[in-house]
Amino acid sequence: MFDFFMELNPVVQALVATLFTWGVTAAGAALVFFKKTISKKVLDSMLGFAAGVMIAASFWSLLNPGIEMAEQMGQTPWLTAVIGFMGGGVFMRVTDKILPHLHPGLKMDQSEGIKTSWQRSTLLVLAITLHNIPEGLAIGVAFGAVASGLPSATIGGAIALAIGIGLQNFPEGTAVSMPLRREGMSQGKSFLFGQASGMVEPIAGVVGALFVLMMRPILPYALCFAAGAMIFVVAEELIPESQRIYANIDTVTMATMAGFSVMMMLDVALG
Template identity: 80%
Template sequence: MIEFIQQFNPVTQAFFATLFTWGVTAAGAALVFFTRAVDKKLMDSMLGFAAGVMIAASFWSLLAPGIEMADQLGQTPWLTAVIGFMGGGIFMRTIDAFLPHLHPSLSIEKSEGIKTSWQRSTLLVLAITLHNIPEGLAVGVAFGAVAAGLPAASIGGAIALAIGIGIQNFPEGSAVSMPLRREGMSKWKSFLLGQSSGIVEPIAGVAGALFVLKMQNILPYALCFAAGAMIFVVVEELIPESQRSYENIDMVTMATMLGFSVMMILDVSLG
């Protein structure tokens, strides 16, 4: 598989990889064709698993390679890591503060960002879309980094990241479509809105790859930036959302650790 992917340029690789992650989002949204609701314990566990995958991906696929690249390029590794990591978090916090969105388990009165009269369905899609921006960006930057030829970046590691992001996108797609279906929306409309939250990933992926190809000196910053943006999403949304039901907290914690382990295995074995 790696040999096949290597025949394409990094931008095309990032595009195909993020099409895959979008496709898994659509697969999660497609659950509405089979049921109106997913068991609460299962959904919480899936969200916890997704959080574990993103935490592991942030370190193994982004932050650690970024620090190694900074050292290879003669930068101060810890300073590069801090600037990039915190920059990613600040970027996501700024978008979070202004973009109208609604977390799936909350009432519309608790929507965040600039107040609007937009429908609940639109706000739900925007919430998951907000999450998918750093995910698509991370995949794009990872494939773009391979073209720099630095030892810290590998095509296997980029593929592992795309697979991990894809896996954790499954519950995110269902987290949009399921609430809409429960509220009486048709199966097809619930599905279309659920999968639409993943459209931003190919866009962000291609943009990330193009950006680092044009400015390879900022590669370490870009990788750490993507890591910071992903950790913001995990801490601000996925972990709190997965642990709203306190009785499920032990199961969710183990699911989070399992997700971390799966992503770690993918990155170490393929990277």
């Protein structure tokens, strides 16, 4: 099965990998079939774990390979890294400013982006969808980069990234479906909304892979761009969301470190 996967076109590999991460999002959303509520401490710890995974993935799977690739391609490594990384952050900032969304636990008047009359459930899904855009792009870019033949881009590293992002997608699905269920929405609808937030990842993954395959010189920039976009999500959303309750901060911080360790282990072992 693994050999068959290795023989696939990089775009198809990216599609398969992001379908997997979408599936894990759906698994997290499926908790509504077993529980109506989940401890805030547990949910915060899950989000903290997700933040740790994304921080580690941003460096080990994206930024560091991007810097190495820039050097191998004769670019100025530090300049490529800064341009790409900050470009990813600016892209997410603009998207965050435009896309209507609402973070779990907040009131409707605290929604961000362009003001609309959309329902709370739709805005909650869009908040997690905003997380998943850079994640899908990162996986697509990673698999597309493998086709470049440069030693800094490995199939093991791309697979490690997909596994890591899959792991942290579980709490993201739960973070959408559980609040909706708690507010009285049916189990089925809560699940559908929760898993819907991951639907963007296969789209973003395919776009990312196609983009770097067609424009090889921008590969290092694309890897650093994906890293910057992911760090923006962590710093602007995941960490603040997970540490709103002061009593949970120590537990959440340890969960963040655990997430970082798991992703670092995956990338070093497989990459």
